Amino acid sequence: MSTSVPAIEIEHLQYAYGRAEAVHDMNLRVQSGRCYGLFGRNGAGKTTTMKCLLNLLRPRSGSVRVFGMDPNKQEVEVKRRLAYVPDQVAFYPWMSVRETLDYLASFRANWNRKTEADLIERFRLDPSARADSLSKGQRTQVALIAAVCPETELLILDEPTSGLDPIVRREFIETVIGAYQEGDPGNRTILVSTHLISEFEGLIDEFTIMDAGRNVLTRDADQARDRYQKIRARFAGTPPNLDLSAAMSVRRDGRELELIANGGSADLMKRLEQHHPESLTVEALTLEEIFVAALQP
């Protein structure tokens, strides 16, 4: 693990909207150069956490650091090093796409015009179109361009692909995000909150699953895949009654037995093999399956 200052460091973060607690004792550490996923159900506290990072909300307690700086005290310096795509994108209705991008570029020291032109073409946007004539997906596209072109060290994306059509979504995730990180390998960090976990599967290096404002699970993606495994056993007759309490979940379907293991899958496999199943397979869970498994009661 890198010993340099982490891109994001959150310790014991708490935030409440009135009496409704949105984030409770949240801890998070994102090293530079990583693509970090923040997963959770609706209302889990993902957007609130991001807004605390951006100094849009002041935490009730705990500390938030971005590149080692306090966003509350060094607000401009922090924001100079990051770009953000909100879940609901809005622009000034009288501005054209071209003018919107110029307006946003004026706040940045660096703006990659080549990337901008490339993305406008990829997304088939009309630069002269007025912002109020854009669809929801097109607005998100403009926001993504505005976030990528400044080539900041940190990209904070809150549901970035909602409203995008499948082609643009794939294009964005596979090409744009990839190209962004490859532009300065090891230094460009992404914090992404999304429900479309499967689409970000290949990109995510590490993730945190939140539920009801709490950190339920934090794992390196590869380690999680090694640890969370699905074991399927098919028997000639009714599956035997075994002690499978080590498994996270057990599902019986006729002659089949399906287990979700959170570590200890080798031991479970050994036990199943003793009963001579017709077939016995093991496969790593996808991040989406891990998410579902982690949040299932």
Added chain:
Amino acid sequence: MRAESTRIIKEVRALMVPCFIVTAACALPLLRRKYGIGSMDDFPTLLAIVLGIPFLACSSFGNEFRNKTMELLMSQPVARTKVWSEKAIVTAAATGISVVVAFLSSGTPVHSSRDIGNFLIVFFVVMNCSATFWTLFARSTLGGLALSFGIVLLLFIGVSVNPFHVVPVYVFNAVLLTYSAVMLWLGWRKLSRFQMPGGFAGTDLMTVAPNIMPAGVTSLLRCRSNQVVLNLVRKELQLLRPLWVMAAFFVLGFPVVTAAATILPVSKGSKEILETLFVVVSTMYALVAMLLAGGASLSEEQESGLLAWHRTLPFSLRLHWAIKLIIGFISGLACAVALPGLMSLLMHAVLGPSFTALIRDRVDTNPLGLLLTVFFLSFWCVNAIGGMTRAVILLAAVGGMLAIAHNSGQWLASQYAGLAPNLVTYVISAFQLNPIPFEEIPSKLARLHSTDWWVVPAVSFAVIQSYAMFRRLPQYGILRLTRRLMPVLALAFVFGTIVEVGYENRWFDASYELFKDVAEAVVKFQPDITKLDALHPVSLTEGDLAGKAPLQASTERWLHNATLTIAATDRNEIDAYVKRRGVSRVYLVTMRLANGRNCRMSFAKFEAYGFSPPNHPSVWIVSKDCD
């Protein structure tokens, strides 16, 4: 609960607070009759009738646009006619309550109450019938209000300026009721064919209207990729579009109304109406312009979500706040003060003395304080509550609460003002302070009495507080709002108290009381003044003096452990005023207080002057000073 009841309760809940505020303002004349405050001509009452009632009429559909729930409402399996009728019933009830209270509280004689009643009924009908159409057309409460009110105003002008000179009331009624019937039908038709094309940032007419500016201006306002501050200024100017549109209408309408009110050969009755219209148009324009200048830009960004996004861009929030405030302020002054001023100069040049007479007789020529207050409070309200419509309601409530807080402070001060001199004297004597700086404070404060300066500390604090609110993503709620409002009200209360205390004690001079007590004690001490001069002074302690001539407790405290030197001057050195009173010598007293402070005074003694008792000599303090 039936579905209709649920929907109607929702409508009632949305209109409850504004209805309460409008009705309370309409009820102010009742207070006049009972407590001598408020009248039908009062600004809040007039405002409540001519703007509050249209506001209530437009709020029902306007709220749907503000909350972005119009699409949701239209997609429900309920006939649009039913939606329309439910909203109409609640709106009519809300406006009806205000109208009835306004009529009952008018308290005018029978013959004129008929006129007021007629006006209120017709206004009620016109607003209820036309509001739906104009709100749906403008897609916002304020747009609907401006159009509903503006068109009625034009109808008034149109009917007043006619070739017959005399306009019977029934003609007014007939025209307005016909207009109402047409608008009622148009409103229903508009709703039944209403389309929601979508959109995100303010769907209202003012924001999304096509750009009709000349190419040169458009190019000037176009954002460049390397001009941060200028881009922010350009953005602010664009966001103030409703203000510019209103100013354009004012430029076109002002000469027409002014000319109609001054030079048209109409009857005396029509002339009265036109002159009133001139006053209403000018005043309303200036107030609404300041209101929009203060809040339009911020509310548009809040409602569209652009403000939150701006906060993530790498530039100082203080800069953003300052640019917003400064551009709004300059724009407000330009539109609400400079533009009417320029138009007045122009009209004066064209129309001559008749225009001057109109201004002199009917217009408050010094509204700057009120306009600035409206601007800053509007900015504060939008920061505190989010959205222009809610800010307008809050502004009305805050204005009323500030006045109440100020008056309460004044009342409290008038009850206990007598305690202040003792308190001030106690503080001076306990800390052996220099009393001279305290002598002019009451009279200076008294000068602020009966002026509007009391609002300055509260409004200044509100502006500073607005920055703190601007920095964060707003969280609205009655408790948070109350917490923010309390210091503002407290300042109005405290300032009201202080000014009233100063006014009540405007003749009180703490330094005079102390020095006079010392002077009287010195006289009672009976030094032989004929033997005293600068070279032969008498030195004594506070104890020596108090032993022979009792001092007031506060004077004794002030002089505690002090040494006094008493000398006298020659006649040549004293001023003519004292000489005229037959005084030949003046005492010079130097007091060295225990804390090292030196105070000096010169005084003359008048034997048996005025009504002073024999053992209570009269003294005239000629001069006094302290280090």
